[in-house]
Amino acid sequence: MSVEDMIRDMDSLHLETVFKHAAIASLTCKGRTLGPDREPFWVEGQKKREDEGTTNAEETVAEKIIVSPSIREKEPSLSCFPDAEEINASIFKREMAEQCRQSVRKQIQELKERQQSLQIQRDARQKEDELQTERLAQKALREQNENLINQQAEQLAQVQLEAQQRQQLDLRKITDQKLHKLALEGVSRCQRRFGNKYEGIIKLLLSLDKETVQVCAAQNQQLKELGEKFDQLVCAVKMGNCEQSQYLSSIIRAEQYCKSLDDLEGEMIKELAEFSELIQQQIKREAAQRLEEEKQRKLEEEKKRFEEQTQRQKEKDESEAQQRQQLAEEAAKAEAAKVEATTAEAAKAETVQATPPPEPSTVNVSPAEGNISGAYVHPSRLAFYNEIISLYQAKVDAVKPLQSEESLKQYRTGCQRAINLPLNAITAVSPQHLSNNFEKLYNFFAGQPVRVMNDATITINDHPLARDYCMLLMAKKFVSQSETAISGNPQAAFPFASVIMTFWKLLPDFGKVFLAYLYKESPYMVPYVIPQQPGQTAEQYLKSMGYRLSDKNELEKPDMFLKRQTGIARLYAAVIITPGRKADGPAHCFGLEEGWRWLAHVVHVKPLPDISATLIMEILQTLGYELWRTYGKQFLKLLLYIHISYMPQLAIYDEGGPKTRLEMLLGKFLRERQIPQAVGLLPPGFW
Structure with missing residues (x-):
């Protein structure tokens, strides 16, 4: 039986007992029997003890309750009802029973709750066990599936690995086939280069005599070893039994062999050059010795000839003296014979006729001043140089009154300011900027007033000599920019050159004055190697060649001289290829033919250390692109002539850095068959 059933039975039993008691009491009670104001309804003496057991009271009540149904139909009597004590005992018992039942129900409820909690715990444990079992089953199944998947994956990976392998x-x-083919092609190219170079060296060695070949004995042995190594490399590559890295390394080794052969050729050429230089020095010494012997022989011959001539002259003089003496004696005899027969006048005339005529005096004629040798300057260039310098000197002489007049000092300062400010601001920042500075200069030359210091204004028409003075001043200022701005920044030459060419178009004399200043600073740009005059000191000669003397009368250092000459060459080349302002016409007053003419002449004048190589290199770097594009093969022939014929002549006088850099530059141009365009060149129609 469950707890709910037990509680339900107890409730029904209690209700039945209450109904029984109520039925018995209702037979005797006529009014209210309960309340605080009512006395207990029982008889003294019939009161029972309160401590009477609950069991007896219940039994008594039970016995009294069991009444025959027939009694209910009779009149009730007092003797048949229980007394009040029994009723109270019954009530107390009932209350106690109720308390017991409540306690039992409470205990039963607690028991029920504990049973429920235990049931919940058992259910939870059961569910947890089921879940654990399910998890273990799933884990086992998952492991089984994973093992199966792993096996399948391993099989698939094995298949893929085999396919990938x-x-x-x-x-x-x-x-390997591609690398082999690539290696064959690379090694073949190197083999052609190597073979051509090798054959060239062999031909060179075969063309030499035994004594010269002995100089290159070590290089000859290296040449043989290098040839054998290259042949072995070619055989190995052709066989194709190489790893991938070896194919690439074979190409690198082939390139290294070619480079080694180039280096070997350079060493052989250097050795041969040194040997040739020794031979040349020996030949020069022998030639100098022969020349000295020849001079000595000629001197002795001249001495002997002079002695013979002196002897002949002496004999001639003696003979003439004897003839004069004989003539005098004969005249004296004739005069003595005729003195008496003739008059005094006849005697005098005879005496005059007999007097021998005076001997003609010897005249020392100085030899004519010879022409300057073509080794210093070409005649056409010398004529052009003299023309330019003559015009310049004429203008310089003409403006001397303006330069020497003390009262015009402020005017000269204003002219200098009107020219220097816009000229120093010339750059290629923008076309407008370049045009504005040019307009300031040109407006001043056009006669417009220019504001100077103290709010004063001047014009170029304020003095008749001001135009030539300002032209000389501006030309000198442009040339001085080669020393300040252009020598450190080659690109700065082009905006200056563009303004110079524009002024050259508008003022033709300005261009000649500009060239005169440029030639005075660097006669090499003619090209003119001015020879040293007899009695001229070294300092005076260097000054005539463009060197400067400081205020302390110290000569300019060579590096500063080369830097300044480099700037002049850059400006000169920029003027040749830079057009002027488009609005002033397309004509070019000093075109590209001047660059060609300079290069063609400079290789025929006497080379000078450092300066010759420096100027040629600057001209080629600036004008080379345009010259090659314009003259094509003819310019290439000129480059070859410079490389083959001129450089050995230059090497006699120059072994410094500029000569080496020029050799490298020429080799690069001839090897690449192109010259890059000068950086900073202004595009056509820039302003």
């Missing part, structure tokens, strides 16, 4: 093997074979 086969693919890699095929790819490796294809790569």
Whole structure:
């Protein structure tokens, strides 16, 4: 039986007992029997003890309750009802029973709750066990599936690995074939280069005599070893039994062999050059010795000839003296014979006729001043140089009154300011900026007033000599920019050159004055190697060649001289290829033919250390692109002539850095068959 059933039975039992008691009491009670104001309804003496057991009271009540149904139909009597004590005992018992039942129900409820909690715990444990079992089953199933998947994956990976290995093997074979082909092509190219260079060296060695070949004995042995190594490399590559890295390394080794052969050729050429230089020095010494012997022989011959001539002259003089003496004696005899027969006048005339005529005096004629040798300057260039310098000197002489007049000092300062400010601001920042500075200069030359210091204004028409003075001043200022701005920044030459060419178009004399200042600073740009005059000191000669003397009368240092000459060459070349302002016409007053003319003449004048190589290199770097594009093969022939014929002549006088840099530059141009365009060149129609 469950707890709910037990509680339900107890409730029904209690209700039945209450109904029984109520039925018995209702037979005797006529009014209210309960309440605080009512006395207990029982008889003294019939009161029972309160401590009477609950069991007896219940039994008594039970006994009294069991009444025959027939009694209910009779009149009730007092003797048949229980007394009040029994009723109270019954009530107390009932209350106690109720308390017991409540306690039992409470305990039963607690028991029920504990049973429920235990049931919940058992259910939870059961569910947890089921879940654990399910998890273990799933884990086992998952492990089984994973093992199966792993097995399948391993099988699939094995298949893919085998396929990949086969693919890699095929790819490796294809790569090996490509690398082999690439190596063959690379080594073949190197083999052609190596073979051509090798044959050239062999031909060079065969063309030499035994004594000269002995100089290159070590290089000859290296040449043989290098040839054998290259042949072995070619055989190994052709066989194709190499790893992938070896194919690439074979090309690198072939390039290294070619480079080694180039280096070997350079060493042989250097050795041969040194040997040739020794031979040349020996030949020069022998030639100098022969020349000295020849001079000595000629001197002795001249001395002997002079002695013979002196002897002949002496004999001639003696003979003439004897003839004069004989003539005098004969005249004296004739005069003595005729003195008496003739008059005094006849005697006098006879005496005059007999007097021998005076001997003609010897005249020392100085030899004519010879022409300057073509080794210093070409005649056409010398004529052009003299023309330019003559015009310049004429203008300089003409403006001397303006330069020497003390009262015009402020005017001269204003002219200098009107020219220097816009000229120093010339740059290629923008076309407008360049045009504005040019307009300031040109407006001043056009006669417009220019504001100077103290709010004063001047014009170029304020003095009749001001135009030539300002032209000389501006030309000198442009040339001085080669020393300040252009020598450190080659690109700065082009905006200055553009303004110079524009002024040259508008003022033709300005261009000649500009060239005169440029030639005075660097006669090499004619090209003119001014010879040293007899009695001229070294300092005076260097000053005539463009060197400067400081205020302390110290000569300019060579590096500063080269830097200044480099700036002049850059400005000169920029003027040749830079057009002027488009609005003033397309004509070019000093075109590209001047650059060609300079290069063609400079290789025929006497080379000078450092300066010759420096100027040629600057001209080629600035004008080379335009010259090659314009003259094509003819310019290439000129480059070859400079490389083959002129450089050995230059090497006699120059072994410094500029000569080496020029050799490298020429080799680069001839090897690449092109010259890059000068950086900073203004585009056509820039302003």
